Amino acid sequence: MTRFILAAGVAALAITAPAASAPGDDRGKTRAETSKVERAGKARAQRSETRAVRSDTRARRVEARSDRVETRRAGAERRFASVQERRADRADRPRELRAERVREQRADRIRDRVDARERVVEQRLETRGRIAEQRLDVRDRRADRIELRDGRRFKGAAARNEGQLRALAQRDVIPLREWDDLVRGGIWLNGCPPGLAKKPVACMPPGQVKNLIGQPVSVLSSQVALQPLPVRLSALYPDTDDYYYRYGNGYMYQVNRSNDLVSSLLPLFGLGLLTGQPFPTAYSNYYLPTGLQPFYANSPYDCPRYVNGYVYEIDCVTGVIEDVDPLLGYGYGYGQMMPLTYSAYNVPYQYRPLYFDTADSYYRYAPGAIYQVDPTTSLITAVAALLTGGLNVGQPLPMGYSAYNVPYQYRATYYDTPDAWYRYSNGYVYQVDPATMLVTAIVASALT
Amino acid sequence: MKTTLPLSLCAAALALAGCGQGDSNNAATAQPDAAQEAAGDKTIAASLDQNGRFVQAAKAVGLDATLAGPGPYTVLVPTDEAFGKVQGALADPANPENRAEITRVLTYHILPGVVLAEDISKAIDNGDGKAILATMGGETLTATKEGDAIVLTDSAGGKAKVAQADVKATNGVVHHVDAVLAPPTGSGDKPAG
Numbered sequence: 001m002t003r004f005i006l007a008a009g010v011a012a013l014a015i016t017a018p019a020a021s022a023p024g025d026d027r028g029k030t031r032a033e034t035s036k037v038e039r040a041g042k043a044r045a046q047r048s049e050t051r052a053v054r055s056d057t058r059a060r061r062v063e064a065r066s067d068r069v070e071t072r073r074a075g076a077e078r079r080f081a082s083v084q085e086r087r088a089d090r091a092d093r094p095r096e097l098r099a100e101r102v103r104e105q106r107a108d109r110i111r112d113r114v115d116a117r118e119r120v121v122e123q124r125l126e127t128r129g130r131i132a133e134q135r136l137d138v139r140d141r142r143a144d145r146i147e148l149r150d151g152r153r154f155k156g157a158a159a160r161n162e163g164q165l166r167a168l169a170q171r172d173v174i175p176l177r178e179w180d181d182l183v184r185g186g187i188w189l190n191g192c193p194p195g196l197a198k199k200p201v202a203c204m205p206p207g208q209v210k211n212l213i214g215q216p217v218s219v220l221s222s223q224v225a226l227q228p229l230p231v232r233l234s235a236l237y238p239d240t241d242d243y244y245y246r247y248g249n250g251y252m253y254q255v256n257r258s259n260d261l262v263s264s265l266l267p268l269f270g271l272g273l274l275t276g277q278p279f280p281t282a283y284s285n286y287y288l289p290t291g292l293q294p295f296y297a298n299s300p301y302d303c304p305r306y307v308n309g310y311v312y313e314i315d316c317v318t319g320v321i322e323d324v325d326p327l328l329g330y331g332y333g334y335g336q337m338m339p340l341t342y343s344a345y346n347v348p349y350q351y352r353p354l355y356f357d358t359a360d361s362y363y364r365y366a367p368g369a370i371y372q373v374d375p376t377t378s379l380i381t382a383v384a385a386l387l388t389g390g391l392n393v394g395q396p397l398p399m400g401y402s403a404y405n406v407p408y409q410y411r412a413t414y415y416d417t418p419d420a421w422y423r424y425s426n427g428y429v430y431q432v433d434p435a436t437m438l439v440t441a442i443v444a445s446a447l448t
Numbered sequence: 449m450k451t452t453l454p455l456s457l458c459a460a461a462l463a464l465a466g467c468g469q470g471d472s473n474n475a476a477t478a479q480p481d482a483a484q485e486a487a488g489d490k491t492i493a494a495s496l497d498q499n500g501r502f503v504q505a506a507k508a509v510g511l512d513a514t515l516a517g518p519g520p521y522t523v524l525v526p527t528d529e530a531f532g533k534v535q536g537a538l539a540d541p542a543n544p545e546n547r548a549e550i551t552r553v554l555t556y557h558i559l560p561g562v563v564l565a566e567d568i569s570k571a572i573d574n575g576d577g578k579a580i581l582a583t584m585g586g587e588t589l590t591a592t593k594e595g596d597a598i599v600l601t602d603s604a605g606g607k608a609k610v611a612q613a614d615v616k617a618t619n620g621v622v623h624h625v626d627a628v629l630a631p632p633t634g635s636g637d638k639p640a641g
Contacts, residue, residue: 334510334547354518368586372513382513383551386521386584388560400582403571403591405561407520408616416570424520424561447518 212253217246217260224248234392237348264344279314279321283307334380348387350427350447355384391425397437401425407446414443491516492523492617501531501538502554508541509551514558519619521584522559524600526608526628534628555585556602556631562621565613568598587631600625603632 212220220226226248229237237245237252243263246253256263286305303316313322347355347365355363355370362373363384372382391398405424406414414422414429421432422443429444488495493516496503502525506512515523531538537546538553559581568591571579579591581600590601598610608627615622 334508334551335544368584369514372510380510382510384513385517385519386514386555386558386560388582388584388586398582400580400588402575402579403563403581404567405522405559405563407562411562426560446520 212262213265215262217253217255217262220246220253220255220262224251224253278319279305279312281319284319334383348426350445351385354447387426391423391428391430391439393430393439393441395439397421397423397432397439401432410444410446488616488618490617491619492519492521492622495615495617495622496525500525501528502526505531505538505541505550506554509547509554511551511554511558515619517619520562521620522561522563523620523622524557524559524608524610524625524629525622526557526625527611530608530625530627538628552585552631553628556583556587556589556629558584559589560584564621565598565610565623569593572598583631585631589629598623600629602629604630606630 212223224246226246229245229247229252234245237254239245240257242257243254244257246255251265253262254264255261283305286307301316302322303314305312305314314320315322345357345362345364347363347370351365351370355372357363357375359375361381362375364371364373365387368387369383370385370387371380372384373379374381391401401423404416404422406422406429407424410422410424410429414431416422416434418434420440421434423430423432423439424446427445427447428442429446430439431441431443432438433440493503493506493512496515503512506515515521537543537549540546541550563581568579568581571581572591572593577592581589581591583589587603592599592601594609598613600608600610602608606627606629608625608629610623611626612624615624
């Protein structure tokens with residue numbers, strides 16, 4: 001603005017200056033005076049010329065100044081115009097700019113906050129990790145101490161046990177009752193603590209067996225004395241495209257065929273052994289509980305043994321199992337507690353659509369029966385179904401199946417002819433060759 | 449949407465079917481009409497006298513649920529008079545200590561599958577006068593004929609005559625017998641399995 005006023009002033013001066021510097025007037029004078037006047041006139045003319053020259057010079061200067069002023073004014077106008085233009089532009093865009101700036105500021109604040117939070121979380125995680133590590137250290141130290149203590153106890157108990165066994169070995173005759181009392185009193189058998197000696201899992205506690213789940217089958221075979229799957233069990237658990245089974249130490253192991261990892265455990269009542277098989281020597285000291293002794297005569301020829309719900313009648317000389325009695329009526333049944341080893345659902349396939357775990361009741365299979373179990377108390381609330389030993393294709397028809405027993409709905413289709421008999425067992429209808437008495441095929445599944 | 453609706457309907461139907469199955473856990477399996485007609489509309493557990501000694505004993509050991517299940521089973525039900533003649537555990541089924549013995553006795557009276565009187569008769573004829581029948585307890589019974597009547601003999605030689613045969617149920621058949629059969633106590637017959 002100031003520049004504009006200055007420029008205007010300079011312009012006004014430029015306009016008025018030439019008028020002020022115009023040639024002098026023609027005024028009347030005398031002759032005498034004329035010479036003087038002439039001299040003076042000459043001088044005046046000279047002066048006047050000089051003045052004119054000066055005036056010209058001044059006029060040129062004024063013109064030059066005027067030019068400069070003009071130039072300056074033009075520059076000032078240009079600058080003014082550009083300033084005006086910028087102002088106009090700025091006036092057009094103020095909201096957008098402000099909003100953009102606010103957005104940027106907000107984003108910055110959020111970014112800062114997120115960064116701060118991440119830093120806090122990182123710090124917390126670090127702290128937690130340190131605490132967890134410290135806890136683990138403490139737990140490790142505690143576990144070490146417990147292991148050491150247990151080791152000492154184990155050694156002490158083992159030494160005592162060895163002493164007892166040595167003393168017993170020096171005696172010729174040990175009355176059975178006394179032996180039972182010793183067993184009950186805590187003598188170890190086959191190197192197993194008394195708590196485990198009565199179980200088929202012997203030195204393989206359930207917790208330890210559970211660790212095998214998810215392990216490769218190679219680890220399983222290194223830790224468990226695997227045996228061929230008994231016929232009784234292979235009939236109930238045939239290998240499928242997805243799974244195959246291994247058996248040992250009183251458990252059946254379901255192995256995933258795709259990756260050879262143990263997918264689940266099927267704990268078994270008894271050993272799942274059949275008549276005609278050798279009784280494992282590891283269990284030769286599993287005497288009958290007192291409650292069962294009146295039912296099984298202990299003679300030089302018959303050596304009954306009891307393992308977790310099964311009585312095995314064994315030929316004392318050959319060690320071969322002569323008879324296996326399922327002990328639904330002896331050891332386990334209604335109102336009793338289902339062993340903790342039966343934590344896994346193990347109902348045979350053909351019965352699974354009928355008996356599946358619900359919130360109200362679980363179903364567990366043990367040779368001879370499917371039990372209904374209360375999930376909260378683990379008590380057997382009912383015997384859901386009775387099962388027989390089962391038939392297997394290729395095996396001889398067992399004794400006791402001479403009578404036709406096919407369910408109603410299959411009688412019209414599967415009836416005995418001179419060429420084929422049909423028999424029902426555990427949910428399946430089997431075809432039998434009357435000439436050889438061999439089971440030749442499964443022809444129907446009665447439960448699905 | 450067109451795809452999800454039928455899918456969700458299927459899922460709902462599946463869920464309902466699942467629920468139905470859960471409810472009918474202890475019910476007999478569905479049978480075709482003809483078979484249903486032949487079998488009647490009651491399970492073995494429902495067709496027996498609820499106040500009878502056999503049902504009372506079965507309830508005491510949790511076998512009533514078994515007889516209401518899909519089975520199928522053939523049940524030899526001794527009359528109440530026959531129960532009256534037996535001493536021991538069966539005389540006091542309410543005592544939990546007797547459960548094991550009662551279970552053994554009752555499972556000795558249950559055979560796998562549906563064995564009609566006619567089937568036993570044929571088996572006796574084919575077996576030169578006797579037929580061995582497997583029981584659910586893992587033991588065996590011997591069936592013979594006395595005239596037209598079928599007689600069942602336990603391992604100790606105790607006999608029970610079939611008094612009323614072929615009382616059909618949805619999950620098996622009941623034969624009423626006039627005596628309680630005793631399962632072997634020691635090393636008796638080998639189990640069927």
